[in-house]
Each structure stands twice: as C-alpha cells, then as structure tokens.
Amino acid sequence: MIIVKDLHKKFAGNHVLRGVNYHVHQGEKIVVVGPSGSGKSTFLRCLNLLETPTSGEIWFDGQRINDKNVNINQVRRHMGMVFQNFNLFNNLTIMDNITLAPVKLKIMKEEEAKEKALQLLARVGLTEKADAYPSSLSGGQKQRIAIVRSLAMSPKVMLFDEPTSALDPEMVGEVLEVMKELAETGMTMVVVTHEMGFAREVGTKVLFMDEGIIMEENTPSEFFSNPKSPRLQEFLSKVL
Amino acid sequence: MEWFHSVQQWFLSVQDKFYMAFIEGDRWKLYFKGLGVTLEVSLLAAVLGVVIGTILAFMKLSMRKSGKPTLLARIAGIYIDIIRGTPSVLQLLIMWFVVLKSWRSGVLVAGITFGMNSGAYVAEIVRAGILAVDKGQTEAGRSLGLNQVETMRYIVIPQAFKNILPPLGNEFIVLVKETAIVGYVALSDLTRVASQISTKTYEAFMPLIGAAVIYFIITKILSILLGILERRLRKSDNR
Ligand SMILES: Nc1ncnc2c1ncn2[C@@H]1O[C@H](COP(=O)(O)OP(=O)(O)OP(=O)(O)O)[C@@H](O)[C@H]1O
Numbered sequence: 445m446i447i448v449k450d451l452h453k454k455f456a457g458n459h460v461l462r463g464v465n466y467h468v469h470q471g472e473k474i475v476v477v478g479p480s481g482s483g484k485s486t487f488l489r490c491l492n493l494l495e496t497p498t499s500g501e502i503w504f505d506g507q508r509i510n511d512k513n514v515n516i517n518q519v520r521r522h523m524g525m526v527f528q529n530f531n532l533f534n535n536l537t538i539m540d541n542i543t544l545a546p547v548k549l550k551i552m553k554e555e556e557a558k559e560k561a562l563q564l565l566a567r568v569g570l571t572e573k574a575d576a577y578p579s580s581l582s583g584g585q586k587q588r589i590a591i592v593r594s595l596a597m598s599p600k601v602m603l604f605d606e607p608t609s610a611l612d613p614e615m616v617g618e619v620l621e622v623m624k625e626l627a628e629t630g631m632t633m634v635v636v637t638h639e640m641g642f643a644r645e646v647g648t649k650v651l652f653m654d655e656g657i658i659m660e661e662n663t664p665s666e667f668f669s670n671p672k673s674p675r676l677q678e679f680l681s682k683v684l
Numbered sequence: 685m686e687w688f689h690s691v692q693q694w695f696l697s698v699q700d701k702f703y704m705a706f707i708e709g710d711r712w713k714l715y716f717k718g719l720g721v722t723l724e725v726s727l728l729a730a731v732l733g734v735v736i737g738t739i740l741a742f743m744k745l746s747m748r749k750s751g752k753p754t755l756l757a758r759i760a761g762i763y764i765d766i767i768r769g770t771p772s773v774l775q776l777l778i779m780w781f782v783v784l785k786s787w788r789s790g791v792l793v794a795g796i797t798f799g800m801n802s803g804a805y806v807a808e809i810v811r812a813g814i815l816a817v818d819k820g821q822t823e824a825g826r827s828l829g830l831n832q833v834e835t836m837r838y839i840v841i842p843q844a845f846k847n848i849l850p851p852l853g854n855e856f857i858v859l860v861k862e863t864a865i866v867g868y869v870a871l872s873d874l875t876r877v878a879s880q881i882s883t884k885t886y887e888a889f890m891p892l893i894g895a896a897v898i899y900f901i902i903t904k905i906l907s908i909l910l911g912i913l914e915r916r917l918r919k920s921d922n923r
C-alpha cells in the first residue's frame with residue numbers, strides 16, 4: 445500500500461534520512477521506535493509529503509506521489525495523520541473540526557458528515573463534546589477527537605506521530621485504547637511511539653530507526669526478545 | 685483686593701479668548717468642518733491601508749518550494765522598506781505635486797497617500813498575525829487534504845484575525861493623528877483650521893488646545909470602541 449524507495453531527506457545540510465526502504469501492506473500495523481532525533485517523525489511526514497523528500501520515491505496505492513504531476517491534496521484525503529500536539533482547529537467546534545474537510549472538499553453533504561461525525565464521536569465516547577471548542581477539552585479528549593477527525597475522511601491508512609507523548613500519564617490509556625480498537629477494524633496504521641506495550645500488543649511489525657535508516661525490522665515478539673543489532677539492544681535496555 | 689482683581693481680569697481674558705476662538709463668526713463650525721476632513725482622510729486611508737496591507741502581507745508571505753522568497757515577496761519588501769524609510773510629509777508632497785499632480789481632490793490624494801503609507805504598516809501587522817498561528821494548524825489542515833488556500837481561509841485566517849485586530853485598531857488611531865499634516869497640500873483639516881484661526885485672531889492658545897482636545901476625544905472614543913471589540917473577541921475565545 446505504501447512503498448518507500450531509497451528515501452533521503454536533508455535539512456540544510458543535516459542529512460536526516462539516509463536511504464529508507466520499506467513496504468507497508470494493507471492492514472499492517474507498523475510501529476516505529478528509535479532514539480530522539482533519529483528521523484522517525486521526518487520519515488512519517490515524508491509519507492504524506494508534509495516533508496518533501498530530497499530524493500527517493502514514495503508510492504501510495506500504486507501511484508508515485510512525490511511527483512510534480514500528482515495532486516497531493518487528493519492523495520492526502522486517503523491518508524489520515526495524528527499529531528503529537530493534536531492540532532485541533534482552535535477556531536472551530538469539535539463538530540466543525542470533524543466535518544470541515546469532508547464538507548469543504550465535497551466528499552459529503554453537511555448532514556451526512558454530521559451524522560458520520562456523531563457516529564465516530566460515539567465510538568470514542570465524546571458525543572457530548574460536539575459543540576465544545578478544543579480549548580475546553582483535556583489532552584486525551586483532544587487526541588481522541590483528532591483521531592476521529594482523520595477517520596471522518598475514511599482514510600486508507602492512518603499515520604500517528606507520537607500520539608500519546610504530549611499527554612498526562614493518566615490519559616495515555618484512553619488514547620491507546622481508541623487506537624487498539626481502530627487496529628481491530630483492520631485499518632492500516634503506521635505509528636511512531638515510545639509505548640513499547642502498544643508495539644508489542646498491536647504491532648504486526650516493529651521498526652527500529654536510527655541514524656536515518658531502518659536499522660532493524662521484525663515481528664514484535666522477535667523484535668523485543670531477540671534484538672540483533674547492538675544499537676537496538678542498547679535502546680531496548682534503556683526503554684524497557 | 686489686588687489679587688482678586690487680577691484673577692478677575694484673567695477670567696475675563698480667558699472668556700474673551702474663548703469667544704474669539706470658538707464663538708465669534710461661528711468659528712466652531714470651522715473646527716467641525718476640519719474634523720470632518722480629518723476623518724474623511726483617515727477613513728479612506730484606513731480602508732485602503734487594510735486592502736493594500738493585506739495584499740502586501742500575502743505577497744511577503746509567498747514562498748517558493750525551496751523556501752526562498754518569491755519575486756512578489758521581494759517587491760512587497762522593497763515597498764514596505766521605502767514607505768517606512770521616508771517621512772510621510774514628503775510622501776504626501778510627492779503625491780500631490782508630482783505623481784497625482786492633475787488630481788483636484790486633496791482629500792482623495794491625501795487618503796490615497798496615507799492609505800499607501802498605512803498599508804506598509806498594516807502589512808507587517810497582518811503578516812505577524814498570520815505567522816503567529818501555530819504551524820500545526822496548517823499541517824493538520826493540509827494533512828486532511830485541504831489545499832493551501834482552503835487551509836488559510838477556513839483555519840489560519842480566522843485565527844489570525846484575533847491577533848490582527850488589536851494592533852490594526854491602534855494603527856487606525858495613529859492614522860487619525862498622522863493626518864494632521866495634510867495642511868501641506870492645502871487641505872483644511874482640524875489642525876490647519878486651528879492654526880489658521882490662531883493666525884487670524886493673534887491668539888494661539890485656545891484654538892490649538894481646542895484642536896488637541898478634539899483629537900484626544902476622537903482617539904479616546906476609538907480606543908474605547910476597540911477595547912469593547914477586543915473583549916467581545918476574547919469572550920468568544922473563552923470556550
Ligand atoms: N523542519 C526541520 N528543519 C530542520 N531540521 C529538522 C526539521 N525537522 C526535523 N529536523 C531535524 O531532523 C532530525 C530528525 O528529526 P525527527 O523529528 O525526524 O526525529 P524524531 O526521531 O522524530 O525524534 P523525536 O523522538 O524527538 O520526535 C533532528 O536532528 C531534527 O533537528
């Protein structure tokens with residue numbers, strides 16, 4: 445579903461991604477871990493071209509998307525993204541946050557979008573917040589709404605960049621729970637996280653990123669019980 | 685009783701001066717006419733300033749994919765530099781005697797000049813207001829498939845508006861006072877009227893203080909209105 449070929453990204457001389465190759469298949473839950481600054485976010489953001497790759501290829505659904513002739517806005521409709529800082533639209537109510545894109549992009553009629561929003565809100569237990577503004581919500585609530593906002597576009601894949609890192613510890617669980625439920629629906633997911641429990645439980649593959657490459661890739665059980673590279677062994681000894 | 689007499693004299697002379705400055709020959713009407721000119725120029729300039737400033741701001745914000753400024757951004761930058769780097773009196777004289785030489789309406793020329801001048805300052809206000817909106821808002825919009833214009837329109841600009849309004853109001857207040865130089869192009873605004881009357885009556889104090897008081901009242905009213913508007917906006921933010 446997503447194919448990454450020899451992806452490089454430089455920021456003004458800082459060579460962050462140094463040749464990433466990966467293939468995400470339909471229905472997989474790829475969990476990406478690695479030390480801070482290793483390029484996890486950059487990798488994820490290259491997948492929907494929030495960052496423009498310096499070189500290499502990104503393929504989505506059989507189409508090369510880092511190509512001048514591709515309408516990236518069209519592509520992004522099918523790729524949801526959840527950010528560390530939620531990034532709910534502060535000027536809009538929760539309902540409008542969720543329905544803005546589907547309605548303005550003429551994917552759904554307003555009534556239809558609202559109905560879908562309410563269904564999704566019910567799924568995360570936040571129906572009563574429909575008319576609230578983001579600033580009145582807790583971090584955990586915001587992140588659940590952010591997930592719902594992406595889901596309202598019926599994406600084919602969901603990208604998560606440390607969705608629980610900005611949360612108070614007692615709110616991490618409620619967000620992970622929503623993500624688990626989403627995983628169970630068969631959604632294809634790429635998740636950057638420090639939650640090793642989630643990686644173990646939900647991941648179909650775990651990737652270790654370090655020094656701008658995918659240094660190791662394995663099934664969760666192998667990944668955690670039998671790490672091969674010394675860097676991963678060192679990393680795991682710190683985080684587990 | 686010497687002192688009583690001199691106080692009495694003083695009061696009489698003040699009364700006299702007041703009479704000369706405002707009452708005699710219905711002079712007070714002149715002040716109001718002057719104020720009218722001041723407000724006309726200010727209003728025209730404010731509207732034009734917002735339009736020009738907004739256009740300049742978006743020009744200046746435009747970037748190439750490489751992150752370098754576009755030609756439009758450079759042009760806007762140069763315009764802003766020139767306006768901010770030269771005295772507004774000179775800008776006014778240049779417009780009146782050179783660029784728009786054939787135009788008859790001083791109000792129009794002054795309004796355009798101050799509008800172009802104010803636009804440079806408004807541009808920076810608008811630009812700063814837009815840049816102050818968290819980048820994450822844009823990224824979230826774009827990640828949903830909204831294009832740049834849609835993201836700006838539905839997400840960034842409504843939020844930037846709240847940042848922009850207070851300094852924009854201040855700019856308008858400054859503008860009202862700045863227009864006090866339109867006498868240079870033979871416009872009888874409030875300041876010029878006051879100075880003409882003081883020449884005519886050989887008495888400077890009353891007309892000049894009178895004009896100052898009127899300016900003060902106008903700007904005070906404006907800043908009170910602005911305060912109310914700001915509080916309204918903040919309330920809608922208090923969710
Ligand atoms: N927009 C940018 N401009 C310049 N440098 C950047 C930019 N974004 C990221 N970098 C640099 O790229 C490197 C990798 O950053 P990235 O955010 O991808 O790391 P990460 O693995 O997500 O780290 P963390 O776990 O802290 O989120 C860092 O050195 C960072 O400073």
Ligand SMILES: [Mg+2]
Pocket residue numbers: 484485486605606
């Ligand atoms: Mg990161």
